[in-house]
Amino acid sequence: MQTAEIVAIGSELLTPTKTDTNSLWLTELLNEIGIEVKLKTIVGDDEMRLEETLRDALDRSDIVITTGGLGPTEDDITRRVTARALELKLEFREDLLEDLRERFRSFGYEMPEKNRQQAFVIEGAEVLPNPNGSAAGMMAEKGGKILAVLPGPPRESRPMFVNHVLPRLRESAGTISVRRRSIMVSGLGESKLDELIAPIYTQYSNPVTATLFSRTEVEVQLTATAPTSEKADALNAELTEQISEKLGIAVFSTNGETMEEVVGRLLKERGETLATAESCTGGLVGERITEIPGASEYFLEGVITYSNEAKTRLLGVPADLISANGAVSAQVAEAMARGARERAETDYAVSITGIAGPEGGTGEKPVGTVFVGYAGPDETMSMRFNLPGDRHLIRWRASQAALDLLRRQILKRG
Amino acid sequence: MQTAEIVAIGSELLTPTKTDTNSLWLTELLNEIGIEVKLKTIVGDDEMRLEETLRDALDRSDIVITTGGLGPTEDDITRRVTARALELKLEFREDLLEDLRERFRSFGYEMPEKNRQQAFVIEGAEVLPNPNGSAAGMMAEKGGKILAVLPGPPRESRPMFVNHVLPRLRESAGTISVRRRSIMVSGLGESKLDELIAPIYTQYSNPVTATLFSRTEVEVQLTATAPTSEKADALNAELTEQISEKLGIAVFSTNGETMEEVVGRLLKERGETLATAESCTGGLVGERITEIPGASEYFLEGVITYSNEAKTRLLGVPADLISANGAVSAQVAEAMARGARERAETDYAVSITGIAGPEGGTGEKPVGTVFVGYAGPDETMSMRFNLPGDRHLIRWRASQAALDLLRRQILKRG
Numbered sequence: 136m137q138t139a140e141i142v143a144i145g146s147e148l149l150t151p152t153k154t155d156t157n158s159l160w161l162t163e164l165l166n167e168i169g170i171e172v173k174l175k176t177i178v179g180d181d182e183m184r185l186e187e188t189l190r191d192a193l194d195r196s197d198i199v200i201t202t203g204g205l206g207p208t209e210d211d212i213t214r215r216v217t218a219r220a221l222e223l224k225l226e227f228r229e230d231l232l233e234d235l236r237e238r239f240r241s242f243g244y245e246m247p248e249k250n251r252q253q254a255f256v257i258e259g260a261e262v263l264p265n266p267n268g269s270a271a272g273m274m275a276e277k278g279g280k281i282l283a284v285l286p287g288p289p290r291e292s293r294p295m296f297v298n299h300v301l302p303r304l305r306e307s308a309g310t311i312s313v314r315r316r317s318i319m320v321s322g323l324g325e326s327k328l329d330e331l332i333a334p335i336y337t338q339y340s341n342p343v344t345a346t347l348f349s350r351t352e353v354e355v356q357l358t359a360t361a362p363t364s365e366k367a368d369a370l371n372a373e374l375t376e377q378i379s380e381k382l383g384i385a386v387f388s389t390n391g392e393t394m395e396e397v398v399g400r401l402l403k404e405r406g407e408t409l410a411t412a413e414s415c416t417g418g419l420v421g422e423r424i425t426e427i428p429g430a431s432e433y434f435l436e437g438v439i440t441y442s443n444e445a446k447t448r449l450l451g452v453p454a455d456l457i458s459a460n461g462a463v464s465a466q467v468a469e470a471m472a473r474g475a476r477e478r479a480e481t482d483y484a485v486s487i488t489g490i491a492g493p494e495g496g497t498g499e500k501p502v503g504t505v506f507v508g509y510a511g512p513d514e515t516m517s518m519r520f521n522l523p524g525d526r527h528l529i530r531w532r533a534s535q536a537a538l539d540l541l542r543r544q545i546l547k548r549g
Numbered sequence: 550m551q552t553a554e555i556v557a558i559g560s561e562l563l564t565p566t567k568t569d570t571n572s573l574w575l576t577e578l579l580n581e582i583g584i585e586v587k588l589k590t591i592v593g594d595d596e597m598r599l600e601e602t603l604r605d606a607l608d609r610s611d612i613v614i615t616t617g618g619l620g621p622t623e624d625d626i627t628r629r630v631t632a633r634a635l636e637l638k639l640e641f642r643e644d645l646l647e648d649l650r651e652r653f654r655s656f657g658y659e660m661p662e663k664n665r666q667q668a669f670v671i672e673g674a675e676v677l678p679n680p681n682g683s684a685a686g687m688m689a690e691k692g693g694k695i696l697a698v699l700p701g702p703p704r705e706s707r708p709m710f711v712n713h714v715l716p717r718l719r720e721s722a723g724t725i726s727v728r729r730r731s732i733m734v735s736g737l738g739e740s741k742l743d744e745l746i747a748p749i750y751t752q753y754s755n756p757v758t759a760t761l762f763s764r765t766e767v768e769v770q771l772t773a774t775a776p777t778s779e780k781a782d783a784l785n786a787e788l789t790e791q792i793s794e795k796l797g798i799a800v801f802s803t804n805g806e807t808m809e810e811v812v813g814r815l816l817k818e819r820g821e822t823l824a825t826a827e828s829c830t831g832g833l834v835g836e837r838i839t840e841i842p843g844a845s846e847y848f849l850e851g852v853i854t855y856s857n858e859a860k861t862r863l864l865g866v867p868a869d870l871i872s873a874n875g876a877v878s879a880q881v882a883e884a885m886a887r888g889a890r891e892r893a894e895t896d897y898a899v900s901i902t903g904i905a906g907p908e909g910g911t912g913e914k915p916v917g918t919v920f921v922g923y924a925g926p927d928e929t930m931s932m933r934f935n936l937p938g939d940r941h942l943i944r945w946r947a948s949q950a951a952l953d954l955l956r957r958q959i960l961k962r963g
Contacts, residue, residue, distance in 0.1 A: 149586050151577035163565035172563045174598050177589040184588055184609065191605065195598065411853070417839025418832025421853040425831025428907055428940055436859035439835040439851035445893065449850065479859065493842055526842060
C-alpha cells in the first residue's frame with residue numbers, strides 16, 4: 136500500500152482560529168484509491184522548517200502533497216522551497232506569464248509586477264492549470280516519489296487535484312481500493328452496542344470495524360480493502376447487513392443520511408406532515424428539519440414556547456397542568472405534542488421540554504432532564520431522558536432524541 | 550521569543566472526518582504568554598514516524614506539546630515513544646497504579662489489567678494528574694527543552710495544560726506577551742470597510758491588523774506584542790477605540806461577544822422582551838437566541854410559520870396579503886413581525902421570510918432573496934437582502950441580518 140503525507144503551508148494556519156481542512160477531502164480521495172495518509176504537517180511561512188519537513192516527507196513516503204503558499208507575495212515560499220527540497224532549479228515559463236497577463240486582462244486589469252513570480256516552476260515539473268485562480272500548481276517526480284504542489288483555497292486546489300493529480304496517482308497506486316461505510320445507531324448505549332455486535336465483527340479482519348461515539352449517536356465505521364471499489368463495497372455491504380439485522384430499529388442510517396434526512400424521507404414517502412413544539416431547544420428541531428431542501432413538503436409549522444404563557448396560548452396546554460406538574464414534565468410534553476398536532480392539523484407532532492442549564496436544575500429534575508413528547512394518529516406518549524453535557528450538547532441531544540422518537544414511531548406504524 | 554511545536558497523535562486524526570483541534574486552544578494559550586507555534590504535526594499510531602517527528606521537534610523548538618495516545622491499548626504508543634525520543638527510560642510508578650485502581654473502584658469496577666501500562670512514566674518527568682480520566686500526563690525537561698505529554702480528549706488535556714504546564718512555561722517564557730482582540734463588524738462590505746479603516750490601522754505596526762471575512766460578518770483582528778499583557782491590551786484598546794469610532798454602529802462587538810449575546814445583553818439591560826417569526830430559517834433565530842443561558846428572561850416565544858396557512862393562523866397575516874405580494878415580500882415580513890409582537894405582547898419581534906434554495910427562486914426573487922422584518926414600540930419596518938451562498942449559508946446570513954437589524958433598532962431607541 137502506498138503512503139502519502141500532506142503538508143499545509145501558511146502562517147495563518149498556525150493561529151488559534153484557523154487550521155488546515157484541505158487534508159480532510161484529500162485524505163478521503165487518497166484512501167479511495169488505496170493510498171494511506173501517514174502524517175500531516177502544518178507549517179508557517181518558515182523556509183527552514185518547510186524545507187526540513189519536505190525532505191523528511193519525501194524520504195519517508197511515496198507521495199507528498201502540499202497546499203498553500205503559491206500566491207504572489209513575499210510570504211509565498213512554496214515554489215522556491217519545494218524546488219530546494221527536491222534539489223531542482225526553478226525555471227521561468229514565458230507561456231505561464233502570458234496566461235497570467237491574459238487572466239488579469241480578462242478582468243480588466245494590468246497584471247501587477249509581483250505576480251510575475253507565479254510564472255516560475257520546478258524544472259521538469261508538470262504544470263497544473265488553475266481555472267479558479269492565478270496560482271498554477273505543479274507535479275514533480277524524483278527518485279520514484281511524487282510531489283504535488285497545490286494552492287490553498289479548496290475551490291482552486293480540489294479541482295486541480297481531482298483532474299490532474301488523482302489520475303496520475305491512480306496509475307501508480309495499482310489495484311487496491313479502500314472504502315468506508317458507516318452504520319449510524321441511536322438509542323443504544325456503548326457497552327450494550329458492543330456486546331451485541333462484537334461477536335459479529337470480530338469474525339472479520341476485512342472490513343476493519345471501529346466504533347466511534349459522538350454527541351448522541353454511535354457510528355460503527357467499516358473500512359474494507361479490496362482490488363476494486365466494487366469488491367470493497369461488497370465486503371462492507373455484507374457486514375453492514377449482518378450488523379443492521381442484529382441491531383434492528385436502532386440503526387437509523389447506513390448510507391450517510393443524517394437523522395433529519397431520514398425523518399424527512401420517511402415523511403415524504405408516506406405523504407405525511409409534521410409540526411414541532413419546542414421549549415428548551417428553542418427552535419433547534421425546526422432548524423434541523425428545515426435545513427433539508429424540500430422540507431416544506433412535510434413540515435408545516437413549529438412553535439417555540441419558551442414561556443409558560445406561550446405553552447398555554449399557542450398549544451392549549453392547561454395552566455393548571457403546568458402548575459401541578461411543572462413545565463418540565465411528561466404531562467406537559469404530551470400536552471404540547473397533542474396541542475401542536477391538533478392546531479397544525481398534521482399527522483405527527485414532536486415536543487421537547489427540559490432543563491438545558493447551566494441554571495434551573497433541582498434535586499428531582501437536575502440539569503439535563505428532558506421530556507420528549509410524541510403525538511400521532513394512534514397515540515400520544517412521552518419519554519424522559521437524563522442527558523449529559525453542557526447546555527449546547529444537552530440541547531443537541533434532546534433534538535436528536537425527539538427526531539429518533541418520531542422515526543421509531545413512524546416505522547412502528549409500518 | 551520562544552517557539553513551540555504541537556504533535557497530535559492518533560490514527561483517527563488521519564481519517565477523512567476527524568482532525569486535531571486541541572492545537573487551536575493550545576495555540577491561543579501559548580500565544581498569550583508570548584510563545585509562538587511554529588509547526589503542527591498530526592501523526593498516526595506509527596512508532597517510527599512519531600519518534601522522528603518528536604526528535605526533529607525537540608531539535609528545532611523550545612517547547613514540544615503532544616496530545617493523545619496515552620490510553621491503555623496497544624495503539625497507545627505515546628509513553629514509550631516520547632521516552633525514546635528523549636533517550637530516557639520509562640519507570641513504573643506504584644503510586645500511579647494505586648491511583649488507577651482507586652479510580653476504577655470508585656466507579657464500582659475492578660481495574661482491567663491492560664490499564665497497568667498507564668502507570669509507566671518517563672524517568673524524572675513530572676506527573677500531571679488527570680481528574681477527568683485515567684491517563685496521567687507528563688512534563689519532562691532535557692537540554693533546556695520542555696516536553697509536555699497530554700491526553701487526547703480536551704476535557705482532560707485542557708485543565709491539565711492550564712493548571713500544570715502553563716505556569717511552568719510562563720516562568721521560562723520571560724517578558725513577552727502577545728494579545729489578540731477582535732472588532733466584529735456587521736452590515737459593511739469588505740472594500741467599504743477597508744477604505745474606512747486602512748488610513749487608521751496602517752499607522753500602527755503594533756498591533757498588527759488582519760481583516761478576516763466569515764459568513765456575514767467581518768472580523769478586524771488586532772495582535773499586539775508588549776512586555777506585559779496589560780501593555781499589550783492597552784495597545785489593542787487604543788486602536789480598537791479609533792476603529793470603533795470610525796465604524797460606529799456597524800461594530801457589534803469588541804470583547805468576544807457573539808451577535809446573539811449582544812442582542813441578549815441589550816434586551817436584559819433594558820428589561821425588554823422579544824418574539825420571533827421565522828419562515829425560511831425554520832427556527833434558527835430562536836435556536837441562536839436560546840443558546841445563551843438565561844435567555845428566558847427576554848425571549849418569550851417564537852413561531853416557525855413554514856406554510857402560508859400557519860402565517861395566517863399563528864401571526865394573523867391576511868391570506869390576501871400573501872396572495873397579492875407573495876409569501877416572500879416586504880409586506881408579509883412586516884405583517885409577520887407585527888403579528889408576532891402583538892400576540893406575544895413583547896417589546897420587539899423580528900421576522901424572516903425568504904428563498905433559501907436550492908429550488909424556489911424566480912427571476913424577480915432569485916434564491917437568496919430574504920426579507921427581514923422588525924416590529925418595535927415606535928415602528929414596523931423591513932429590509933430586503935440578496936444573500937450569497939448555499940442553503941445553509943443563506944439561512945445563517947438571514948438569521949444574522951435579523952439579529953443585526955434588531956440590535957441597530959434597539960440602539961437607535963437609546
